[in-house]
Amino acid sequence: MEINFKGKRAIVTGASQGIGRAIVVQLVKCQAEVIAVARNNDLLMSLKQEVPSIQTICLDLSNWSETEKKLKDIGPIDLLVNNAGLAILGPLTKVEEDDVDRLFSINVKALIHVTKIVVQNLISRNAPGSIVNVSSQASMVGLNDHTVYCATKGAVDAFTRAAALEYGPKNIRVNAVNPTVIMTDMGKLGWSDPAVANPMLEKIPLRRFGEVHEVVDAVVYLLSDKAGMITGTCLPIDGGYVSS
Numbered sequence: 001m002e003i004n005f006k007g008k009r010a011i012v013t014g015a016s017q018g019i020g021r022a023i024v025v026q027l028v029k030c031q032a033e034v035i036a037v038a039r040n041n042d043l044l045m046s047l048k049q050e051v052p053s054i055q056t057i058c059l060d061l062s063n064w065s066e067t068e069k070k071l072k073d074i075g076p077i078d079l080l081v082n083n084a085g086l087a088i089l090g091p092l093t094k095v096e097e098d099d100v101d102r103l104f105s106i107n108v109k110a111l112i113h114v115t116k117i118v119v120q121n122l123i124s125r126n127a128p129g130s131i132v133n134v135s136s137q138a139s140m141v142g143l144n145d146h147t148v149y150c151a152t153k154g155a156v157d158a159f160t161r162a163a164a165l166e167y168g169p170k171n172i173r174v175n176a177v178n179p180t181v182i183m184t185d186m187g188k189l190g191w192s193d194p195a196v197a198n199p200m201l202e203k204i205p206l207r208r209f210g211e212v213h214e215v216v217d218a219v220v221y222l223l224s225d226k227a228g229m230i231t232g233t234c235l236p237i238d239g240g241y242v243s244s
Contacts (some may be wrong), residue, residue, distance in 0.1 A: 014084030164232030
């Protein structure tokens with residue numbers, strides 16, 4: 001299935017590594033003009049070296065006023081991938097106020113803010129658009145030591161559904177993907193111990209974790225016109241975990 005975004009401009013947040021970086025690379029291969037947003041300038045510059053055609057914006061999305069300043073006059077935007085996210089894990093009894101503030105600031109507040117900016121951009125041009133939020137299976141099931149993280153991703157899913165309802169009449173589609181453990185460099189590091197990995201794998205009918213390209217492919221599909229009748233969907237990419 002050929003997907004082409006020629007003439008389309010896309011923003012990808014959390015673009016400097018892992019899934020976000022791979023999404024940027026694939027969107028460029030599909031001929032989109034991509035604006036990569038991330039906090040780590042060194043990693044952004046290495047991405048720029050890999051994909052010279054992209055525009056980069058070094059930005060801490062938790063800073064509302066700085067985000068407004070750097071994104072409000074960015075020009076026409078057709079596609080958005082809200083990939084930026086933060087995980088702080090541990091038992092609920094050890095959660096600190098700062099943990100809650102940081103998790104909700106990036107995973108929810110920043111996502112809402114960037115979506116608002118892009119939706120305003122689309123409406124001002126009377127243009128159709130597609131937005132994909134990178135959520136998690138943690139929005140759909142309880143996971144040990146993930147209480148606050150689960151709460152943030154549940155908020156992402158609820159926001160996805162509400163935004164899809166609100167802006168469907170404007171031909172702006174809003175969807176989410178909900179991956180299980182994905183074998184990014186960080187995923188490999190965190191789940192390399194069989195004692196940690198095996199209990200999770202036993203709950204996944206396919207008995208494996210996801211690969212980066214499996215999330216990227218789903219995101220690109222949902223962004224594309226091939227998914228033109230899909231909005232308000234939260235798509236598990238989890239080997240059957242949440243349905244088993």
